[in-house]
Amino acid sequence: MLFSLPNFLTLLRIVAILPIVGLFYVDGDWARWTAFGLFAVAGITDFFDGYLARATGQVSKLGRFLDPIADKLLIAAVILMLVASGGLSGLAVLPGLVILIREITVSGLREFLAELRVGMPVSGLAKWKTTIQIVSLGFLIVGEAGPAMLPTVLIGEVLIWIAAFLTVITGFDYLRAGLKHMTE
Numbered sequence: 001m002l003f004s005l006p007n008f009l010t011l012l013r014i015v016a017i018l019p020i021v022g023l024f025y026v027d028g029d030w031a032r033w034t035a036f037g038l039f040a041v042a043g044i045t046d047f048f049d050g051y052l053a054r055a056t057g058q059v060s061k062l063g064r065f066l067d068p069i070a071d072k073l074l075i076a077a078v079i080l081m082l083v084a085s086g087g088l089s090g091l092a093v094l095p096g097l098v099i100l101i102r103e104i105t106v107s108g109l110r111e112f113l114a115e116l117r118v119g120m121p122v123s124g125l126a127k128w129k130t131t132i133q134i135v136s137l138g139f140l141i142v143g144e145a146g147p148a149m150l151p152t153v154l155i156g157e158v159l160i161w162i163a164a165f166l167t168v169i170t171g172f173d174y175l176r177a178g179l180k181h182m183t184e
Contacts, residue, residue: 006053007063009045013070016042017077020141024081029145036141042074043134068110068122071130072103078137087143092157095164099133102171109178116181123173129166136160 016038023035049067053059079096082088088096139146139156146152 004053004056004058004060004063006049006056006058007060007066009049009052010063010066010070013042013045013049013074014066017074020074021077021081024085032142032145036138039074039078039134039138039141043138046071046130046134068107072107075130075133075137076100076103078141082137082140087140087153088157088160092160095160095167098164099160099167102167106171106174109174113178113181123170125166125173126170129163129170132159132163132166136163 020035020038020042023031023038046067049063053063079088079100083093083096136156136159139152139159142152143156144153
């Protein structure tokens with residue numbers, strides 16, 4: 001199943017990180033919009049890779065391994081580049097930091113539980129959290145290049161705070177579920 005369409009879409013999300021990051025170093029509104037377009041396509045593949053895998057019976061161990069990694073790499077790279085470029089600054093850096101801390105913590109928890117052969121399925125709220133993260137980061141990538149009548153930065157900052165709030169809730173849910181296996 002290495003070369004299935006769902007796995008290809010997941011790999012595409014990882015490959016898209018390089019040009020997205022590279023575009024942060026290019027001046028001009030076109031670079032922001034191009035980075036946004038690539039990020040939007042990458043975000044959409046997050047839905048379709050899993051949907052197609054389940055719908056076509058192509059769920060694979062590789063896909064289950066790569067999908068959460070692709071999500072975390074994409075989100076982390078964009079958060080780091082937004083902070084580095086000033087697109088995420090001041091107090092708005094805090095939700096970005098919360099998101100990164102949660103993602104690393106949950107990854108470590110999943111790794112620990114995998115050694116115990118305990119799976120940790122993704123919750124519905126965690127899927128909403130990821131969607132809101134992607135939407136918020138999309139607005140922040142566009143930033144000041146957005147239409148004058150649309151407060152893209154404000155929308156992005158409000159949404160990233162909402163995503164951080166959901167991130168804390170889902171992180172605690174996963175930690176609570178994992179703690180019972182840690183204390184046995």
